[in-house]
Amino acid sequence: MFKHLAKIGAAATLAILATGCAAPVKRDYTAYKQSRPRSILILPPLNESPDVNATNGMLSQMSYPLAEAGYYVLPVTLVSETFKQNGLTMANDIQQVPPAKLRQIFGADAALYATVNRYGVHYSVLDSVAEVSVKARLVDLKTGQEIWAGSAYGNNAANNNSGGGLIGMLVSAAIKQIVNSASDATYPVAGMTSNMLLSGGQANGVLYGPRSPRYGTD
Numbered sequence: 262m263f264k265h266l267a268k269i270g271a272a273a274t275l276a277i278l279a280t281g282c283a284a285p286v287k288r289d290y291t292a293y294k295q296s297r298p299r300s301i302l303i304l305p306p307l308n309e310s311p312d313v314n315a316t317n318g319m320l321s322q323m324s325y326p327l328a329e330a331g332y333y334v335l336p337v338t339l340v341s342e343t344f345k346q347n348g349l350t351m352a353n354d355i356q357q358v359p360p361a362k363l364r365q366i367f368g369a370d371a372a373l374y375a376t377v378n379r380y381g382v383h384y385s386v387l388d389s390v391a392e393v394s395v396k397a398r399l400v401d402l403k404t405g406q407e408i409w410a411g412s413a414y415g416n417n418a419a420n421n422n423s424g425g426g427l428i429g430m431l432v433s434a435a436i437k438q439i440v441n442s443a444s445d446a447t448y449p450v451a452g453m454t455s456n457m458l459l460s461g462g463q464a465n466g467v468l469y470g471p472r473s474p475r476y477g478t479d
Contacts, residue, residue: 288409288465290409290468292406292407292408293399293408293409294468296371296401296404296406296408297471298332298370298371298399299333299370299470299471300332300334300335300369300370300371301327301332301335301370301371301372302335302369302371302372302373302402303323303324303334303337303372303375304355304372304374304375305317305320305352305355305356306320306323306377306397307377308377308380309376309377309378310377310378310379310380312380312447314381314445314447314448315380316352316377318380318447318448318451319377319380319393319451319454320337321337322451322455323375323455323459324336325452326455326460326461327459327467327470328472330459330460330467330469330470330473331461331469331470331471331475332471332472333470333472340367343366343367347366356374359405360372360402360403360404360405361405364402364403369402370402370403371401371402371408372400372402373398373459374397374399374400375395375396375397376395376396376397377394377395378394378395378396379414381447382446390416390417390418391416391446391447391450392414392415392416392417392418392450393414393415393416393450393451393453393454394413394414395413395455395458396410396411396412396413397410397412397458398411399467409467411458411466411467412458413454413455413457414454415450415453415454415457416450417446417449462475462479
């Protein structure tokens with residue numbers, strides 16, 4: 262019986278390894294290339310995390326990778342003020358505005374809709390980790406069609422040096438918790454995650470925009 266269970270366990274392990282090593286499914290970029298967006302409007306991300314800083318923490322750092330990828334990104338502060346003057350301050354309400362209306366107001370070719378799933382510092386006995394998980398989709402404002410979607414996860418975890426044994430690990434974790442608590446440890450992680458999600462030239466990522474010298478090469 263134990264031999265039979267061992268065989269089942271080995272088969273399950275191989276199945277997991279095979280799944281983990283599977284090549285990512287190549288994304289279909291047909292709609293993206295037909296849309297050919299030049300300008301992007303970034304909408305305030307929805308926040309599904311318990312941290313109230315998630316929306317602004319992500320929003321403030323999503324313009325840079327898209328601009329570096331070759332797109333004109335509408336200034337976040339200008340967009341925020343425009344929504345505010347129209348009585349819209351909540352991300353959920355803003356993301357419900359019809360694409361055609363967004364194009365009429367801002368004149369952008371596409372809009373980025375994002376959702377923050379995880380944002381903040383999570384504590385345990387032996388570690389303290391700031392982490393961010395976000396998903397996003399790019400929508401053509403002329404047609405309302407989704408032309409791209411992706412997700413990314415980042416954290417500031419690092420293997421604790423176990424050279425000092427358990428005491429050393431506890432001291433290291435305590436110091437890291439103090440640092441993470443005293444500073445906005447998640448903010449730089451949000452920037453790292455935004456770069457992973459929205460930089461050009463990545464597998465299944467956004468295509469290079471018309472302002473990039475690599476436009477049309479991907």
